[in-house]
Amino acid sequence: MRTPSRRRLLLGGAGGLAATAAMLRRAKAQAARPWPQRPVRLLVPYAPGGGTDVFTRTLAEGLREQLGQPVLVENRAGANGIIGSEMVARAEPDGSLFLVDTGAHTMNPHVTPTLPFQPLRDFAPVALLSRFPLLLAASTATPYRTVAQLVADAHAKPRSIGFGTSDAAISYAGNLFTRLAGVEMVEVVYRGAAPMLNDLIAGHLPTSWNSTVAALPHLQSGRIRALGVTTAQRSALLPEVPTLIEAGVPGYEFAGWYGMLAPAGLPEGIAAAMHAAILAALREPGMRERLARTGADLGVLGPAEFAALRQEEDARWAAAARDGLLKHPDQ
Template sequence: MSEPLPRRALLGAALGLAAVGSAHAQAWPDRAIRLVVPVSPGGSVDPLARLIARHLAESLGQPVVVENHAGAGGNIAFEMVARARPDGHTLLVGWDSLAINPALYPRVGYDPIRDFVPIIQTVRTAQLLVVRPSLPATTVDEFLALARRGPLTLGSPGNGSIGHLAAELLKRRAGAEWTHVPYRGGGPALADLIAGHLDAVFLTLPAATEHVRAGRLRALAVSTTARAPALPAVPTLAESGLPGFEVTSWQGLLAPAGTDPAIIARLNAETARILALPEVAAQLAAQGFEPAGGPPAALATRLAEDVPRWPEVVKLAGARLD
């Protein structure tokens, strides 16, 4: 049997490992960084990722290359990053689906809490209930009264999307009914709503803000606990007779589990600085996003709250996907 190492030797080994980790963090990044985006170019996730990537490249002194890996509701990108080397050179743009998908798909190749380390929550925003202007409903109460009297159609960006699940929560709370019409993204759903082929759509606020401002759509309520600065006249669902109703959409940066904490800390500080730049803040506000920021623990808390929340909602919605 080998003898246990003396205490001094153990201390020396620990200090040596710490020095190696510190040297690695100081040398990082030594090549281009991949920023993996789980959606196709366009929409609201991709432009924000490219904006942050451009500023990160300037501050880190290495290219930050945005890679779009769409498919399976984001699972392709999530699994790719979960399996990547935790060396700080592969990062993920995460969003609501990271927390929702384990409840939505029978199998996913990652654990949203165990396989990632949060860096920062970049933005948050509301889900928005919008209707075609010709629908005789100007408030949530009037919309729900219509839903209880006759069939309505309500579109979403897709089965199991946060818009679909927010609508399902509303249906259950209000005792209303409508036909859910899933689309492949918010854009096609909005186009059909503007054309009058749908009665309503539930989707992320930035996707519809300009249409509401232009009068092409009527906004009835937001899903957050406070009104959205981008559309301050639009009440919350909690104000509209559904106390406690809250669904918040988010985006954030994550890295593979095991990434050096010093790298995480630097990425957090750099991204927080970028979010505070007047140019960036103005672009986010114009789209309807609210900068989030905060320490990595804030995004960890968001995931810890969201992951156990969705299985029951997915079950009620019948939105299980293959």
């Protein structure tokens, strides 16, 4: 067997180096190309038809124009948003997959000790999309037209009235109400807002806690009743509905939120580009009006500000868990 000459070895080595250099040039060129170069997926970790889903699908329409690529919305419901969130946490941080979740995202570690991810560690904040009031609603099959009537009946018949919840944040809203109103009610946990609202409309569930986004169409059609909103001020969308403080529950104040996250390690440039695209989409009067009609407060925050909010929320839910106001989704 002939031994390769020194010349051939040098030429082979040079060829290998040239190939490596070419690969590096291609990689740099790809990295330099503007994002995105392919469709973008927004994952909603709840059932279709709920508030998060409605909001995300509306926003996706505006993002398609801004990003110049298809923006697809996918639903992966289950386990209080954990199933869909885990899918995003394990994805490549290349800007092709984002999570749109509620405040339940930062709450989950305090209600599920065996969580397969850590929200502050395994996700990159992209943007706070919206804050919104939650709503205490009643079925039209019940006699309840005011919070006072509901509280009086709950006092008279402890643990006989159910309230529906669909994620940890909404569960907190309901349990905070029973604590401050001094009543005992039964929490009924659903996999999403849509099936919960279906039961409320059908009269199978007496009361529920919802986002204004999910509840609004059913309020407008008269299929459910609004008893009170959770924020300190009335909702501009439902100005006739009292706050829970006004309705006789002192100290009650809580707002939900929608936020966009990505797998940890997302390049800062992509996060900044998505944040900019969101702001541009919301500058379109038609898009902003459509989202505002859902009850959303469109005070968008960027990656750094959203990161700070998530830290604050984590501390808040740790305290709420110590006070017994958070429950595991299966409880």
